Amino acid sequence: MGKSQKKRAMRRHNPMRVPDSHLPKGLASASETSSKTEAILPIIQKMQGTDAAERKWACVAVSNLIQNDPSTRRLLQGKNIVGALITRLTDSEEEVVIEALGALRNLCIDGGYDICAEMYNKSILVPLKTFVPKVSTTLSQYLDGSQNAPENAQKLVYEFADNLITVLWCLSETSNKALTAINELKLTPFLMSFLAARTKIPLAPVTAAAQCLYVITDDNYPAIADVRSDGSYIACLMSIINPDPNEPTxxxxxxxxxxxxxxxxxxxxxxxxxxxxxxxxxxxxxSTIDVDKDIVLPQLQPVIESISLADASASALQLISKQDATPSIEKLSLKNTPKTDHKSPEEIELERLESRLRTVQLALEILTGACATLPDPDPEPETQAEPDDDDDEDEDAEGGDKDIVDGDDELPSDMDMVVDEQGVESATEPGATITLPALVQPLLALIQPTTLSFPPLASPSPHPPTTSVLSAIHIAALECLNNIFLALARTGSDAAGAKAVWDSVWTALGVVGTQTGLGQEKRRAVWEIAAGVLWGVASVCRGSLDPISEQIQALTALCDSVSGDADTDAQLRVKCIGTLECLAMSPSPSSIQANAAIATYLLSMLPSSTSPVSPAGTEPMLQAASSLIDIYSDEAAPWDVNFRTGGYLQRLAGSVDGVKKAVRAIDRRKEGGRELRRRGEEVRDNLVAFIQYRKGLRL
Structure with missing residues (x-):
């Protein structure tokens, strides 16, 4: 399997503020679950009317009605609200344009990728790109004092800039096509102008500009080159993390x-x-600074230590209990048109709390990249000619006795991780690895679920945005732990300390539970990431963890579960199998039975004469074969009695033909296929050599 590279679709800082996966699909169901169905038609009609005041009212109404209400958002989507709002971006009345952009911004944040993709497909960038130079010119005039506009006019421009930049940020994460189009806008000077003026203008557009710049410089060379090309940009960024004591932060x-x-x-x-x-x-x-060691870790570790999720959850529940009802359509009268930021004190405090939590989530995502420490195993040159399929038979000829790969000496090459390609080895240096264990305790605190972390099984969360960010923090903290323990498994660590982590992860999983169904996707995501953490911890603790039957059963049940995505299922199974392998190698006399149970389960994944195709799939099958070789590579181990009495040698020998066929069938032209094929050939050769070795022992 190799390393699981970060995909752009997985990098979204705020993928969906108000999740709606618990809702049935279709307009009919949205109409049934929305309490504001009757308000939709008047909004659409007024937005297309001739009265500018009514058009403005309609744009404001959209922003208010979708707040924490995915059903109404879906209903508006079905009525082409996105297209209607984009049309209003070229309205003859400036106030209508301002409110339309604000509504689109809120739809981006609350609706996620689908709405952003719809906006891009409906050519939202055409009007947006005309706004960039206008905002830039106005900002310059305000800063140099050549235009003494009243304060409320400046505030309006800054709010407009905030909305504009936020929409551009969200669009840039929609697809590579959208990102390419945004690259053509050359936004770096525009965004950096806000960062440079941070002490003179409100923080909202400054933070939005920084968020947009963070996203477009994520593995996107054109934007990276733009920032690198100007020394003043780098100096500005450095001054933000090391502010002048007199700066009004x-x-x-x-x-x-x-x-x-x-x-x-x-x-x-x-x-x-x-x-x-x-x-x-x-x-x-x-240029001489080690960014991970000298900037990222010192800046971000205090951030993830600064908040108690239990306290945050309790505060949110208290605010929710005081919160006024969502604005009704009556409150949106033309006489008293509210602004898009018309919120109660409780709503303002909830958003402020959410902002703190989102910052912790962001810090965790950056730390996850900094803690990714394993370089790629010698990659094959991209220019290497692809062998013809006709040559596969020759490659699969048995090569005689070969060295058996010892799992204790080398970290499995197929351990899943999220990795950043730049600076990937820095954390393996002595100075950097010392910092990794220091992150473990705050991360363990962040993986423990709270009352609001996951939606109830019977009803939606009382405050979906808080639930969304809490569950995202748990997942991000687990991803960071995953990378830390990959590093510690490689460099060696204190098994006693890792045992405490093992127990803490299982405690968290016990609270998360195994419920499935609409709206419960985040629970499974936690288990999928936690499986990688457990594998890393078990690798550090190899030989010192006593297998517990409930944990073995949970891992096998997770391994057998199906999400519907073949690649995700295969990766999850590999992680579960790797963890089971480590549990099977406990020297405790009481663990012999657990060893036999694990071995029986792993053997069931291998092909046989009666079942020539593995029921688990090729990649998990290869991991199962490799794990069995590692478990029984030492005939003097106390658990080897199971190998001799259980007839495992004959079972492995009967799987060889099926393994060879499975390896030959791996398509190297598919993504990851070349590495999987290489891994498969290694396992196949080791399996043949292992069988010959065990036969030679005559035990």
């Missing part, structure tokens, strides 16, 4: 004496941008 206080949480978000984003563009080229003074 607490400007824009949200409540009481607490600074705006976006000030922290801005530093996190600047750290992420610097990581995206690293290595920083000379002559910048920052």
């Amino acid at each position: 607490t400007r824009g206080k949200a409540s009481g004496d607490c600074p705006d949480p976006r000030a922290v978000t801005l530093r996190v984003l600047a750290s992420g941008i610097l990581r995206n563009i690293s290595p920083i080229p000379p002559p910048s003074a920052a």
